[in-house]
Amino acid sequence: MSSVSEIPLERVLDPMERISETLFGLIMALTFICSLGVATSGNIKISTMLIGALGCNLAWGIVDGGLYLLARINDRGANTLTLRAIQRAPDSETARRVLADALPPELASLLPPDQLELMRQKLQQLPEPCKRPRLMKRDWIGAVGLCLLSFASTFPVVIPFILLSDAKLALRVSYAVAIAMLFCCGYAFGYRSGLQPWVAGLSMVAFGGALVGVTIALGG
Incomplete structure (x- = not known):
């Protein structure tokens, strides 16, 4: 069960949340650019690309921020229900069972009954939780941080369209930038999640490369 106390403000978003959101933003931007490249056969208007890519990721960021808030309400509500069930349990055995069910199975299997009882007593002493979870x-x-991450991850991908006058060349450079960023994010994702970082990074590159390859084959 997650701690009832609040995590310090400086740790609002953990590294995996930041990496994942950047990855999602990159994939969204790359998908949009690839789709537009196919639809226009490479004859892309820079203003169309900038407005479309930034608008797409801003919309995605707003949606993802909203989902983040819903997830926080769900987590806090689940913790509240668990704490209330422990405090209102008819006996200590039932309370310990509720507590054990709320813990990760690996951890619960290692805790002896006296440790569970100690945890139950500590939780029993906490004040009655609020009736409704609050943000x-x-x-x-x-939520704002996730939205900004999604939006900001678009800029490196669209910068070539600002610096280069040849739209088709800018499209190719944009593909390369996106794939390089996918590798970096995939590497960081693998490192933080216990996977082989190089494998995770190359897997992201393979995904981005396949997306770009299909786009170029279709005329983008």
């Missing part, structure tokens, strides 16, 4: 300041900051 905290840090939740709103996290």
